[in-house]
Amino acid sequence: MSTPRPDQENPEIIGGQRVLGVVPGKPPGGDRKVLDEQEPVMVWPHLLVRHGVAALVVIGIVLVLAIFFDAPLREIANPTLTPNPEKAPWYFAALQELLSMFHPLVAGVLVPGAIILGLAALPYMDRSTRIEPRFRKVAVATFTIFMVVWIILTIIGFAFRGPNWGWVWPWQEWYGEL
Amino acid sequence: MIEKIDLWFEERMGWRPIWKALALRNIPKVTWAYTLGSATLLVMVNQILTGILLTIYYVPSPQDAYNSVSFITNEITAGWLIRGLHHWGASAMVILAGLHMIRVVVHGAYKFPREVTWFTGLGLLAVTMAFGFTGYLLPWDQKAYWATTVGTRMLEVVPVIGPWLLRFARGGEELSAVTLTRFYGMHIWVLPALLMLLIGIHMFLVVRIGISAPPKASETEEEGPELEVEA
Known part of the structure; x- marks a missing residue:
């Protein structure tokens, strides 16, 4: 490609092809081009516009939360006053819940280790060249079960546990902390 | 106007090829689920910006940490908002990263050649x-102190190196000023460097290999798309 002069217009790009010339008249295939399901699209605008919309939605949600719900700040840390229950941050609630149910070696080492190894090895365990979930039932089902269990444990540890890690109903007593 | 600005920079930086390489390339037709990664990235930018602002007033010592956070929240103009954005952004980032991972697994997007991604x-x-x-520890309030106590205690269950891991994380047997500076250093220097690299x-x-195609919905389809590297 020769070096474009700065004043040269960018060639129009339609469907990834540069348009070299425009023939007047109607296209033989009809007026509208219907995109095939498998036909590639351009990053701009197809993906970037969606990114922009999603970005606005997400930042809007975070902004609304920040405006209407103050970030919590409790009393100053007191090493001599242990709260009951002691709760880890919410994204560790599932792990804390597991630790309350099983031997520490199982809940604290074997399960997290298996999760990390399992996720890292996913591309090597799910080896078919197919990407559709219906051809990868074992991988997708295993992952789904793991996610569902993990989310349930997170919710239990976050909202359903009270003093001495006993069961509480969150609508009666609330111990969840963000 | 925009063309003039574009031309001004093009003549001085030659930035059109970069735009072309990034944005004017073909990708498979995408869905809204493909925006989860960029949404996570955006929240990360929010965390960086609000985090930098918070460091201006925050003091990482047990005597001052709580008071400085309280000062940020109650005294500084819009301090409550900056801290709120950082607080809620943190949870949003964990959730969005998790949803992004679910999308990738369901779409089988981790397969060759995208293992490194x-x-x-x-x-x-x-x-x-x-x-x-x-x-979580940095505000040095009761919640921060005890959540970190519980969180670091989990390290102790690791066989052999557990007790060492616990002392490494806390900088001693108990949470102290050392823990706070250690967590602060991790939070604003070590982890950001790791984050930038990764x-x-x-x-x-994502740009070099190109994103993977969404799986086809149709049951009758015999041949799936072959995995291929996009040049």
Whole structure:
């Protein structure tokens, strides 16, 4: 490609092809081009516009939360006053819940280790060249079960546990902390 | 006007090829689920900006940490908002990164040739959680202190090196001023450096290899799309 002069217009790009010339008249295939399901699209605008919309939605949600719900700040840390229950941050609630149910070696080492190894090895365990979930039932089902269990444990540890890690109903007593 | 600005920079920087390489390339037709990664990235930018602002007033010592956070929240103009954005952004980032991972697994997007993208993504999820955990302690209130006590105690169950891990995380047997400076250093220097490295590789690969096609919905389809590297 020769070096474009700065004043040269960018060639129009339609469907990834540069348009070299425009023939007047109607296209033989009809007026509208219907995109095939498998036909590639351009990053701009197809993906970037969606990114922009999603970005606005997400930042809007975070902004609304920040405006209407103050970030919590409790009393100053007191090493001599242990709260009951002691709760880890919410994204560790599932792990804390597991630790309350099983031997520490199982809940604290074997399960997290298996999760990390399992996720890292996913591309090597799910080896078919197919990407559709219906051809990868074992991988997708295993992952789904793991996610569902993990989310349930997170919710239990976050909202359903009270003093001495006993069961509480969150609508009666609330111990969840963000 | 925009053309003039574009031309001004083009003549001085030659930036059109970069735009072309990034944005004017073909990708498979995408869905809204493909925006979860960029949404996570955007929240990360929010965390960086609000985090930098918070460091201006925050003091990482047990005597001052709580008071400085209280000062940020109650005295400084819009301090409550900056801190709120950082607080809620942290949880949003964990959730969005998790949803992004679910999308990738369901679409089988971790397969050849995208294994390295997948590994760096797992690393990024771990770094995100480490960010959340180290940041949680910094206000030095009761919740921060005891959540970190519980969180670091989990390290103790690891065989052989557990007690050492616990002392390494706390900088001693108990939570102290050492723990606070340690977590602060991790939160604002070590983890951001790791994050930049991993996100650089992750995003380079997303552009270099091209994103994977969404799986086809049709049941009658015999041939799936072959996995291929996009030049």
